[in-house]
Amino acid sequence: MSDGDRRLASVRSAVESHFSVAGGELAVGGVPVSRLAAEFGTPLFAYDAGVLRRRLEQLRAAVPAVDVYYSVKANPNPAVVGVFVRAGAGCEIASGAEYVRARAGGADPARIVFAGPGKTDAELRLVVEGGIGEIHAESMEELDRLAALGRPVDVALRFNPGAEASGGAMRMGGKPAPFGFDEESLEEVLAAVDARPTLRFRGVHMFAGTQILDASVLVGQWRHAVGVARRVSELRGAPPETVDLGGGLGIPYFPHEEPLDLEVVREEAGALFREVAADPLLRGTRFILEPGRFLAGPAGVYLCRVLAVKESRGERFCVLDGGMNHHLAASGNLGQVIKRDYPVLNASRADAGDLRDTAVVGPLCTPLDTLARKALLPDTRAGDLVAVLQSGAYGLTASPVGFLSHPMPAEALVDGGAARLVRARGTFEQPVVPLP
Numbered sequence: 001m002s003d004g005d006r007r008l009a010s011v012r013s014a015v016e017s018h019f020s021v022a023g024g025e026l027a028v029g030g031v032p033v034s035r036l037a038a039e040f041g042t043p044l045f046a047y048d049a050g051v052l053r054r055r056l057e058q059l060r061a062a063v064p065a066v067d068v069y070y071s072v073k074a075n076p077n078p079a080v081v082g083v084f085v086r087a088g089a090g091c092e093i094a095s096g097a098e099y100v101r102a103r104a105g106g107a108d109p110a111r112i113v114f115a116g117p118g119k120t121d122a123e124l125r126l127v128v129e130g131g132i133g134e135i136h137a138e139s140m141e142e143l144d145r146l147a148a149l150g151r152p153v154d155v156a157l158r159f160n161p162g163a164e165a166s167g168g169a170m171r172m173g174g175k176p177a178p179f180g181f182d183e184e185s186l187e188e189v190l191a192a193v194d195a196r197p198t199l200r201f202r203g204v205h206m207f208a209g210t211q212i213l214d215a216s217v218l219v220g221q222w223r224h225a226v227g228v229a230r231r232v233s234e235l236r237g238a239p240p241e242t243v244d245l246g247g248g249l250g251i252p253y254f255p256h257e258e259p260l261d262l263e264v265v266r267e268e269a270g271a272l273f274r275e276v277a278a279d280p281l282l283r284g285t286r287f288i289l290e291p292g293r294f295l296a297g298p299a300g301v302y303l304c305r306v307l308a309v310k311e312s313r314g315e316r317f318c319v320l321d322g323g324m325n326h327h328l329a330a331s332g333n334l335g336q337v338i339k340r341d342y343p344v345l346n347a348s349r350a351d352a353g354d355l356r357d358t359a360v361v362g363p364l365c366t367p368l369d370t371l372a373r374k375a376l377l378p379d380t381r382a383g384d385l386v387a388v389l390q391s392g393a394y395g396l397t398a399s400p401v402g403f404l405s406h407p408m409p410a411e412a413l414v415d416g417g418a419a420r421l422v423r424a425r426g427t428f429e430q431p432v433v434p435l436p
Helices: 003-018 033-040 049-062 078-086 096-104 121-130 140-147 183-194 215-236 262-277 293-299
Strands: 020-022 025-028 044-048 066-071 090-093 112-114 134-137 153-160 199-206 242-244 286-289 300-312 315-320 344-346 356-361 370-377 385-388 410-415 418-423
Touching (some): 003 293, 003 344, 033 300, 049 262, 049 410, 066 078, 078 090, 078 096, 078 410, 078 418, 096 121, 134 140, 134 199, 140 153, 183 215, 315 370, 344 370
Parallel strands (some): 044 410, 066 090, 066 286, 112 134, 242 286, 315 356
Antiparallel strands (some): 300 315, 300 385, 344 385, 356 370, 410 418
16 A cells, blocks of 8 residues: 555545545534534534544443543543533543533542642642542652641552553653652552551552553553552552553554554453452452543544645645644644644545645744645645544644634534534633734
8 A cells, every 4th residue: 555545544534433524525423514614613623522422432342340531631621521421431630720621511529530740739729629539649749738738638649650561652651750659669658648647548540651552552551550559459458449540542643553452452451350350459449541532532623724725846735724823733743753644634525536745734934833744635725624633632732822822713512413612712811802
């Protein structure tokens, strides 16, 4: 298969797996993108609630032994959070603001866990006073600050695992890291919790990497976490109440990537949890999984209007009304060393042929504002709509939205064939003054 064929297959797979084409144009949740753009304007992030629920159902079917908590950082819009909460998921947060968003999405405080290496005193007070399932402590100083609150707090301990458990596109364990306590300090840290009477030990949290597409690597990390939980049980003489296995489940963005094989996950995780069920050291322990990207990523599209199509020294450029300021990850400026293209298509002419390599760029005055270097697009004209797929996670939430002071894009949720606005254009931290 040629490079062009692989790129085309990647785009078609993303469309066919999660969306549809009707009348020649892309449809999100059955709603044509032309209707979404007419109602909400562009640039626009549109999310399909049906895809969100389906991803959660698929994961639960593959790993029924775990309790799924949605990682709010992936997409903190309360409407997206609410879809998962109403489907029975808990929430994993990493800031006080995410706590507020999770609560706005309907989350029960008892179904929220709070991780992150740098929690402030104000954030800790907020969640303790408002109610929280457990706080995942990551340093001795944090244990001291939690104890200083002078009230009972349920605490889990995040551990930085050994190198044998690391893996994924961004490794977060197996090396010196700001995340959690080093695994080799397990006994010392357990003693530190016991020495603070207001802290109630609940369990352990491991997170070794992100964007994992290899099922065996993923389940291998879970197996390592189970081993740590057994050691905790031996040291304390009682099983931990909870074990947070982390997240890290990936989705394919680029032509060389394949989706995480849930059938392999089901088989290997099934074997692991059968062992757990038979182990008296873990009797009654509840296991948590905290995916974000896997659940939300495939459900979203970033939709932009074409402002101009131009030729420059033999190359074609398609200029959009949105760019890296709304979707830094798609531009390759969020951790990519080798810049590769997300799946991008002309959503107005989704089934057109005669495709040609096209650079898709945003409106910012920097060459970094490139959403695709070689998108395969048909004859494209000003006014067409271009969609960046796999954009439901780490799109708007991970982007420099203030750069060059363009307005915030709108966000819409499509559910059951009906679309509603879930963030108005131009409303972020400060109101945007409308142009005269």
